[in-house]
Amino acid sequence: MAGEQGADQAAHTPDVEESARQELLRLRASIDNLDAALVHLLAERFKCTQAVGRLKAVHELPPADPAREIAQIARLRRLAEDAHLDPAFAEKFLNFIIDEVIRNHKAIAQEQQARP
Numbered sequence: 001m002a003g004e005q006g007a008d009q010a011a012h013t014p015d016v017e018e019s020a021r022q023e024l025l026r027l028r029a030s031i032d033n034l035d036a037a038l039v040h041l042l043a044e045r046f047k048c049t050q051a052v053g054r055l056k057a058v059h060e061l062p063p064a065d066p067a068r069e070i071a072q073i074a075r076l077r078r079l080a081e082d083a084h085l086d087p088a089f090a091e092k093f094l095n096f097i098i099d100e101v102i103r104n105h106k107a108i109a110q111e112q113q114a115r116p
């Protein structure tokens with residue numbers, strides 16, 4: 001497991017003060033929890049977008065909605081700035097996810113079209 005691996009790596013880091021070792025372990029435990037939360041959040045988001053993909057396929061709507069994406073990116077950049085996160089990173093991250101969603105939408109539309 002990633003958490004155990006992180007703990008092992010800290011445990012085997014030579015020449016590190018005990019207090020630094022403890023701090024590293026504590027931070028890594030939080031990172032592991034946050035990574036787990038991110039996976040769960042992404043899984044929920046993809047459940048929603050799968051449903052959107054089916055809806056779009058059935059109603060023959062285009063997989064991408066560029067106007068919606070522009071609004072989402074503007075909103076996310078604002079949220080990132082408020083949260084002291086690099087807005088360029090937030091935009092790249094959203095685009096990465098949306099690219100995958102559009103790929104899934106296209107696959108769902110193709111399956112729908114192949115149906116007799």
Ligand SMILES: O=C(O)C(=O)C[C@]1(C(=O)O)C=C[C@@H](O)C=C1
Nearest residue numbers: 049052064065066068069098101
């Ligand atoms: O809202 C939509 O229409 C979606 O298909 C979802 C989504 C997204 O992942 O947020 C994906 C593709 C679109 O271009 C815009 C947004």
